[in-house]
Amino acid sequence: MNQIQPSPKALDLARQVLRIEGDAVLALARRIDDTFLAALSLILNCHGRVIVSGMGKSGHIGRKIASTLSSTGTPAYFVHPAEASHGDLGMITSADVLIALSNSGESAELLNILPSIKRQGAKLIAMTGNPHSSLARDADVHLDAGVAQEACPLNLAPTASTTAALALGDALAVALLDARGFGAEDFARSHPGGSLGRQPLSRIRDVMRTGDAIPTVFPDTRVAEATREISRGGIGMTVVITPEREVLGVFTDGDLRRAIVNNLDLKALTVSDVMSGKPRLIGPGKLTVEAVEMMEKHKINQIPVVDENDRLIGALNMHDLFQAKAI
Template structure:
């Protein structure tokens, strides 16, 4: 029984490794097909006044969906249209200002071929991704991206494996080339992903999550240490800002300052806060990224920051818990 199990495990591994090697070879072959047709496809999409419409049937359709999503999230507006549904009304989603990317490994998928005359009549430029450069689809296209493979990873040569991988990688190559040509930035990417951690780090401002108004812990320089401690407790940020009679920020008093003060046996009822506060402490401006606040806190090993406007006036306060709740951490 043990020998049988061991043999079976070895067979699983050899099959998996063979599949990976075949698909790796299929990907490597694509490098030599980044040619004039690829450049032409990029130029066509860059000149597009509408959107890129991706279509494909079966497994090609699944890959097309992913390619459309990748294009859309990297600066090229795009969506997927099922070719079968296109023949029953969804063709109305395509306009002459759009570019169509049609995917078919054989280049002769009937549902795709059926809508080619209509796309041609409409005047929308056609880019094909096929495994057969001599196919009808490839010849109809203004640019054909060759995604042919020597063999499928499936030993029967039936299940789309290497061919779908090659198509997916070619789609990624197209998206990245367009991304760089557009000068698409990390902040642009964040606008397409506002719900993700990257989006929050690149879009969220300190002003969006800071405490303001009466929620900002604040005491005068003449306030006693005991009075400052009451303010810290009331506001719950683990610190209080300190201002002068003109309302200008002159210092900050934190839990860390309290520990250092108590080590000196200071009388909390008679000592004014300006005698024990930290002067010229680090601040952050309200229009800065929340991620900047996190970087400052981590670098200085502190848990809170006063927030100022461009004139240096105190407008709020932010602490590590605020960043955690906002998903910046």
């Protein structure tokens, strides 16, 4: 059986689709105005839930928008407009805000439920491609998601218009997230089953090395002995401490290499002669992602962990963070 081969113009067509959809989103960014702020205000002052509704491809986009809102601090759910007129309208209350998606703004299923929505007193945000449509006129706030053309060569299949609506929904979700002060820990609480949830909530105390697993030496320790302690610890450094466990510095593989390159007499030196003083430190209650950020910012691979009195209680390196899936 002969196999169907891609058209010679397939790559050019794919690039054209991406350009058209990208241009649609950029045009949306240039067109955004105070109506977006009005939509944010309606949602922020909503005492109920955000309900998202749409038919066909708009419905698929609406489901994703509702999901994104819910996972970023704005409780939301999707209601199918056809099901709404057969009983699901009971899910919508006067305290809710409805986001209705329709590129034409003339979706019969949505227009059929508008009178009931209005009678209940729920607020309506319409997201359409036609500001003169019935849905746009009846809305408390209209968000213009119109596009110049669809990416479909026939200019029929919803492509650029659905991309624009999805991007506008993401813009709403992120703006709401920021307005609510929604942080990494809040995000993790709504994602407990996956790695997205585990990573933000993982703390330094959960992954750090403690007790004898922390390589340590005193400042008068000979470099040769300190090097053996680095090897024993297996994290590429040893922490230089006082008898009270105050951190004076760290002696790393890099410090050893620099001493060798500079032809220093390693037998005559103590670790205080070659250590890196005033190292970066972190507390046990910090998030592992903060340790990653610190390491990347300062180009280091290991960090001593100290208590509230700046006494050494732990240590970790980049490999520990890999194992904790913080990277």
